[in-house]
Amino acid sequence: MCELETPAAIAPGPYRVVWNDAVETNDRPAVSRALARHALNLADEVCAHALLMPARAVAEDEDLKRLMLASQKQIILVAGENTPAPAWCSQSPHVAWINVPEVPMTRGAQVKVGVLVALAQGLLSPTQRVVCLSGVDASRSMDACLVLNLETETELFSAADTVLLCSGVSPVVFERVLLLASQLATEGREGRPVGATFIIGDSDAVLAESRPLVLNPFHGYPESERNILDPKVEETIKEFSAIDGAFIIRGDGVVLAAGMQLVPTHSGPQLANGLGTRHATACAMTATCQAVAIVISQSTGTISIFRAGTLVTDIRRPLTGGRLA
Numbered sequence: 444m445c446e447l448e449t450p451a452a453i454a455p456g457p458y459r460v461v462w463n464d465a466v467e468t469n470d471r472p473a474v475s476r477a478l479a480r481h482a483l484n485l486a487d488e489v490c491a492h493a494l495l496m497p498a499r500a501v502a503e504d505e506d507l508k509r510l511m512l513a514s515q516k517q518i519i520l521v522a523g524e525n526t527p528a529p530a531w532c533s534q535s536p537h538v539a540w541i542n543v544p545e546v547p548m549t550r551g552a553q554v555k556v557g558v559l560v561a562l563a564q565g566l567l568s569p570t571q572r573v574v575c576l577s578g579v580d581a582s583r584s585m586d587a588c589l590v591l592n593l594e595t596e597t598e599l600f601s602a603a604d605t606v607l608l609c610s611g612v613s614p615v616v617f618e619r620v621l622l623l624a625s626q627l628a629t630e631g632r633e634g635r636p637v638g639a640t641f642i643i644g645d646s647d648a649v650l651a652e653s654r655p656l657v658l659n660p661f662h663g664y665p666e667s668e669r670n671i672l673d674p675k676v677e678e679t680i681k682e683f684s685a686i687d688g689a690f691i692i693r694g695d696g697v698v699l700a701a702g703m704q705l706v707p708t709h710s711g712p713q714l715a716n717g718l719g720t721r722h723a724t725a726c727a728m729t730a731t732c733q734a735v736a737i738v739i740s741q742s743t744g745t746i747s748i749f750r751a752g753t754l755v756t757d758i759r760r761p762l763t764g765g766r767l768a
Contacts, residue, residue: 544625638741
């Protein structure tokens with residue numbers, strides 16, 4: 444058994460290398476390589492299960508690829524949604540490739556989403572420790588290292604509980620709704636920002652505490668033609684995102700209704716300033732039903748995830764643009 448002798452203060456604290464104008468662009472791959480090497484050593488020292496890092500930093504760096512392939516530690520490479528795993532990843536059983544929403548994210552959001560998707564795919568469990576690397580969005584470099592103990596990290600543990608333990612909600616469906624919400628939060632619709640609410644799971648109870656604001660555009664279609672796992676349905680949801688009201692989605696991904704007003708029988712807890720009526724009703728709905736709510740703020744583009752009447756995590760956009768690689 445691995446015995447952790449590192450002081451406890453190291454675990455939650457981020458280690459950051461901050462760029463300044465004096466750092467040449469050509470130096471960044473070398474710094475990324477050094478940071479990855481130290482992160483692997485750190486993972487051994489703190490008994491971490493895995494190293495999670497952006498795939499973009501490895502894509503054109505042969506030295507980093509060799510380092511990843513030689514490691515006996517679980518390596519989780521995080522790539523944009525449309526980026527397939529390259530052939531070299533199959534050369535090691537310890538290298539895994541996951542895809543996340545290809546939208547601008549802060550360093551913190553990169554880590555949150557990567558860990559959530561890795562949890563949903565069974566690459567991590569809520570009892571493990573993981574070393575995470577991230578960097579400036581859209582760059583091919585890494586400049587931040589974070590050690591997370593998922594068992595004691597309150598926010599991410601709650602998010603992990605949301606993904607893994609919510610009865611009747613498929614992790615794949617949760618992942619797909621999160622992807623769609625990320626796209627809407629970043630791109631909006633027809634050049635305009637949109638706010639939206641997705642309620643996933645416990646659909647009978649949710650529908651009992653909802654009422655239609657418009658005629659249900661999904662009524663009458665076969666279930667096979669209104670499952671959110673179908674890319675065509677994603678586009679349909681984007682078209683209807685401008686409609687007031689929430690999307691009600693069954694745990695297996697079938698979209699039951701759009702344009703629904705949520706009328707939970709009990710009010711939820713007091714939310715932080717900056718969260719409006721959309722967030723309050725979604726939060727209250729998860730307090731009365733066994734559902735997960737994913738809410739997009741129209742004003743900020745922040746994505747909030749609610750479960751059991753609690754804000755379990757939020758994912759914020761960076762102040763400047765960029766894309767995942």
